[in-house]
Amino acid sequence: MSVTIYTAPNCARCTILKEFLASRGEDYVAYDFLADKDIFSAFYREHRACLHRDEENSLEFPIYDDGSRVLQGIGEILAALIAGDGLAGCVGTTGLLHGWISGINVSACPAGEEEHLLILLQLLTKGGLSVHLDCDGRRPELLEKILGEGLAARLTLNILGPAEMYPDMADGPLLPDDMKRSVALARATPGAVIRFLVAAHGPAGSLRISPEQAGQAARWILELCGDRMLPVFIEAGPAGSLPALTDQDLLAYRAKVRAALVRAEINRPQQHR
Amino acid sequence: MAELKYPADRRYHAGHLWAKDNADGTWLIGITDFAQQQLGEVLFVDLPAEGAHFDQGVSCADIESSKAVSDAILPLSGTVVEVNAALEHTPGLLNREPYDAGWLVRLKADDADDERTLDAEAYKALVAV
Amino acid sequence: MGHPTIYPTGVTIYNPEKAYNGFTVISAPDMGAILLNMNGAELRLWKDLHGFPNKIFPGGHIMGSTGTRNPKHALQDQLDVVQVNWDGDIVWKFDQAEFVEDPGSEPRWVARQHHDFQREGNSVGYYAPGMEPKIDSGNSLILSHKNVSCPFISDKPLLDDVIYEVTWDGEIVWEWLCSDHVEEMGFSEAARNAMCRDPNFRGGSLIENAPAVGDWMHVNSMSTLGPNKWFDAGDTRFHPDNIIIDGRETNVILILDKKTGKIVWQVGPDYDTSRELKALGWIIGQHHAHMIPRGLPGEGNILVYDNGGWAGYGNPNPGAPTGVKTAQRDYSRVLEFDPVTLKIVWQHTPHEAGFLIPLDASRFYSPFISSAQRLPNGNTLITEGSNGRLIEVTPEHEIVWEFINPYRGKISLPMHWIYRAYRAPYEWVPQAGKQDEVEVKPLDTMSFRVPGAAPLGPQSSVSVAGTIGYYSGAGHCVAATE
Numbered sequence: 004m005s006v007t008i009y010t011a012p013n014c015a016r017c018t019i020l021k022e023f024l025a026s027r028g029e030d031y032v033a034y035d036f037l038a039d040k041d042i043f044s045a046f047y048r049e050h051r052a053c054l055h056r057d058e059e060n061s062l063e064f065p066i067y068d069d070g071s072r073v074l075q076g077i078g079e080i081l082a083a084l085i086a087g088d089g090l091a092g093c094v095g096t097t098g099l100l101h102g103w104i105s106g107i108n109v110s111a112c113p114a115g116e117e118e119h120l121l122i123l124l125q126l127l128t129k130g131g132l133s134v135h136l137d138c139d140g141r142r143p144e145l146l147e148k149i150l151g152e153g154l155a156a157r158l159t160l161n162i163l164g165p166a167e168m169y170p171d172m173a174d175g176p177l178l179p180d181d182m183k184r185s186v187a188l189a190r191a192t193p194g195a196v197i198r199f200l201v202a203a204h205g206p207a208g209s210l211r212i213s214p215e216q217a218g219q220a221a222r223w224i225l226e227l228c229g230d231r232m233l234p235v236f237i238e239a240g241p242a243g244s245l246p247a248l249t250d251q252d253l254l255a256y257r258a259k260v261r262a263a264l265v266r267a268e269i270n271r272p273q274q275h276r
Numbered sequence: 277m278a279e280l281k282y283p284a285d286r287r288y289h290a291g292h293l294w295a296k297d298n299a300d301g302t303w304l305i306g307i308t309d310f311a312q313q314q315l316g317e318v319l320f321v322d323l324p325a326e327g328a329h330f331d332q333g334v335s336c337a338d339i340e341s342s343k344a345v346s347d348a349i350l351p352l353s354g355t356v357v358e359v360n361a362a363l364e365h366t367p368g369l370l371n372r373e374p375y376d377a378g379w380l381v382r383l384k385a386d387d388a389d390d391e392r393t394l395d396a397e398a399y400k401a402l403v404a405v
Numbered sequence: 406m407g408h409p410t411i412y413p414t415g416v417t418i419y420n421p422e423k424a425y426n427g428f429t430v431i432s433a434p435d436m437g438a439i440l441l442n443m444n445g446a447e448l449r450l451w452k453d454l455h456g457f458p459n460k461i462f463p464g465g466h467i468m469g470s471t472g473t474r475n476p477k478h479a480l481q482d483q484l485d486v487v488q489v490n491w492d493g494d495i496v497w498k499f500d501q502a503e504f505v506e507d508p509g510s511e512p513r514w515v516a517r518q519h520h521d522f523q524r525e526g527n528s529v530g531y532y533a534p535g536m537e538p539k540i541d542s543g544n545s546l547i548l549s550h551k552n553v554s555c556p557f558i559s560d561k562p563l564l565d566d567v568i569y570e571v572t573w574d575g576e577i578v579w580e581w582l583c584s585d586h587v588e589e590m591g592f593s594e595a596a597r598n599a600m601c602r603d604p605n606f607r608g609g610s611l612i613e614n615a616p617a618v619g620d621w622m623h624v625n626s627m628s629t630l631g632p633n634k635w636f637d638a639g640d641t642r643f644h645p646d647n648i649i650i651d652g653r654e655t656n657v658i659l660i661l662d663k664k665t666g667k668i669v670w671q672v673g674p675d676y677d678t679s680r681e682l683k684a685l686g687w688i689i690g691q692h693h694a695h696m697i698p699r700g701l702p703g704e705g706n707i708l709v710y711d712n713g714g715w716a717g718y719g720n721p722n723p724g725a726p727t728g729v730k731t732a733q734r735d736y737s738r739v740l741e742f743d744p745v746t747l748k749i750v751w752q753h754t755p756h757e758a759g760f761l762i763p764l765d766a767s768r769f770y771s772p773f774i775s776s777a778q779r780l781p782n783g784n785t786l787i788t789e790g791s792n793g794r795l796i797e798v799t800p801e802h803e804i805v806w807e808f809i810n811p812y813r814g815k816i817s818l819p820m821h822w823i824y825r826a827y828r829a830p831y832e833w834v835p836q837a838g839k840q841d842e843v844e845v846k847p848l849d850t851m852s853f854r855v856p857g858a859a860p861l862g863p864q865s866s867v868s869v870a871g872t873i874g875y876y877s878g879a880g881h882c883v884a885a886t887e
Contacts, residue, residue: 036317040368044320044368047320048319048365048367051340056345060344060345061342061344062343
């Protein structure tokens with residue numbers, strides 16, 4: 004099958020893909036969306052339904068087309084080329100631009116895929132991108148390895164809820180020792196953020212922790228780390244099929260979390276330009 | 277970069293579309309040189325159905341470029357009597373000939389004397405800031 | 406102006422017929438909350454109960470706080486807000502706003518409250534018919550501090566104002582942060598430039614090692630509008646739940662929508678942008694801006710103590726070389742104005758007080774603190790805070806009660822200052838019992854002498870040939886404007 008990639012000028016992510024394909028000795032054709040605008044325009048009209056745009060409403064490059072599937076975004080393309088579907092659950096669309104890449108959750112890495120994830124992160128980092136890595140308490144040994152190799156420029160530890168809800172929310176159990184190690188790793192990592200991420204989970208997108216459950220998770224974290232001054236944030240994540248949470252809604256979560264972790268604060272985007 | 281052009285033979289609107297009187301009760305609607313430059317290369321235009329009615333200030337189409345998905349805010353209220361079929365395969369006409377072959381829709385205007393539109397000079401001043 | 410070195414303190418004027426008779430609470434420097442009767446008897450001292458401010462609630466309850474955070478680590482942060490009964494027992498407390506570890510103190514929760522608070526049932530914290538604050542239930546609004554970063558205002562660390570709504574159990578259920586709304590306030594580029602350099606930056610230089618913070622807005626009053634005629638007539642800006650605050654440093658008085666948080670009404674920061682604002686005149690460094698509650702004379706109007714002094718950000722001028730505290734005036738005004746037309750309905754300024762403006766105007770002047778409370782009989786209780794003078798004036802500006810604070814700060818500011826006094830009806834403090842009301846006629850200050858001083862009048866007199874007597878309204882070095 005012939006491979007076509009669509010790129011943008013001066014695009015570090017596109018260079019990473021080209022070099023990866025070259026290193027594997029794969030043949031491919033590359034079109035620049037500006038220089039070859041008629042070709043890209045035709046491709047776009049055919050595939051626009053499956054292409055996504057970033058937060059700035061721009062198309063994300065590179066785009067990869069091998070005739071049977073279209074992939075978009077360097078993280079997802081590399082993950083698929085390296086591991087097939089193996090990393091699909093832990094490498095998603097980036098929410099960051101301008102030299103950063105996010106959407107990679109180390110805790111969702113399936114057993115046996117660790118080497119593939121490390122290769123992916125090495126390629127991104129070597130290519131000049133800074134990786135904003137997410138974790139949720141699971142897989143601390145892998146997290147430690149990644150941090151030790153300098154493959155994450157920034158780290159966010161997401162506390163999804165009490166441990167007993169993890170199997171339903173994150174497709175896997177969470178062991179107390181793992182969370183304890185994850186908190187310790189996050190605390191030892193400069194700039195790392197620990198946050199209660201109040202997001203919808205589950206197949207119907209309707210499973211979201213209550214303020215009481217957030218408080219229960221906070222008490223558990225306090226037991227694990229023994230430090231009530233642990234700096235933690237509270238943030239609303241994707242709402243799924245539930246109504247979106249406002250800052251005022253998050254006050255109830257903050258109150259319950261603060262009962263254990265006293266410095267909990269709501270994380271809000273900068274209010275002014 | 278070439279200086280942007282705003283022909284004096286038509287009306288303009290703050291939503292960056294123009295309207296040109298066809299002298300048969302219908303008006304051609306398109307995007308301005310300023311708009312096409314801001315959008316970058318247009319990749320796809322999602323045009324309305326013929327016969328659809330839109331109010332002034334409402335979007336009648338989505339214009340997709342690599343940079344953005346933009347609304348097409350109508351400068352006049354009216355009913356779509358024709359869409360530019362050439363855009364389906366050559367949306368780049370919006371960039372190359374925004375005032376001629378790159379028109380979007382032909383509109384039967386409700387009220388052609390709408391005073392909320394601008395002349396070329398006023399529109400030029402608006403986008404000069 | 407030279408105040409006398411020797412002067413009487415306590416109650417100096419009292420007309421029981423014309424005054425609204427009741428109890429007055431003051432926060433005496435370094436002492437605590439003191440309950441006064443109309444003759445100035447200090448009926449009860451709640452020792453070391455801080456008052457920012459102290460308020461009287463029904464049942465003989467006093468609001469206040471148990472103390473202040475060490476000023477080396479925080480600026481004007483009260484540890485808590487407490488409701489104390491007649492016997493001094495704390496019956497309600499809020500402190501769970503922030504958990505702090507101040508050096509030298511046990512880590513603890515603090516309210517960081519300052520300047521104001523309100524309890525459900527009453528909009529402004531003082532008596533109005535049928536609007537008793539709840540004393541054993543209900544939510545409270547607490548005005549507190551919060552440290553923020555807001556590059557739109559300044560790159561310096563800021564001490565921002567935050568309003569919490571807390572339940573009787575102390576849980577925060579609503580929160581409004583002032584800096585979130587700075588863009589709605591309409592500051593000029595000149596004001597923003599000045600604010601960026603110096604957002605009322607305080608700390609280090611004032612108190613050794615204190616954290617330097619920009620107290621950029623300095624909100625000093627916070628109350629709800631309560632039921633009012635404007636809202637009844639369909640003007641939704643004046644929803645009873647909406648909150649009115651004023652910012653001393655910015656000269657802004659604003660009403661915020663409780664639901665959306667947006668600013669829906671405002672005067673300032675500039676008072677030269679419309680004919681109505683020009684007529685209102687520059688409100689400077691103001692305190693206690695609130696809507697007169699329903700049931701009191703003037704209900705629905707805004708009552709404010711317009712301090713004068715120095716406040717506001719803008720273009721540099723000779724009195725404000727860096728553009729900070731650009732508006733200045735050396736006298737105060739108490740204004741009652743219509744929030745819709747901005748027309749002044751009533752005012753008490755040096756002019757009404759009988760002092761020539763500008764020559765003698767600073768005889769009614771407090772450049773900081775101070776307040777004005779509308780009383781049920783139409784009188785107004787004014788706290789002229791810096792020198793600790795309380796006056797109750799009739800609508801016609803007759804002083805029917807005057808109290809001079811005898812206590813001077815020894816640990817705190819070395820002044821006779823009173824932050825904000827409140828008058829409450831006798832029924833609100835049944836424990837104090839029935840009070841005598843003994844008229845205190847104004848002394849004839851012309852003939853009043855302290856022991857040892859000579860009596861009034863020339864001891865001998867002689868005519869001078871050729872003298873022609875005096876003109877009224879003769880010219881002086883400075884023109885009198887009123």
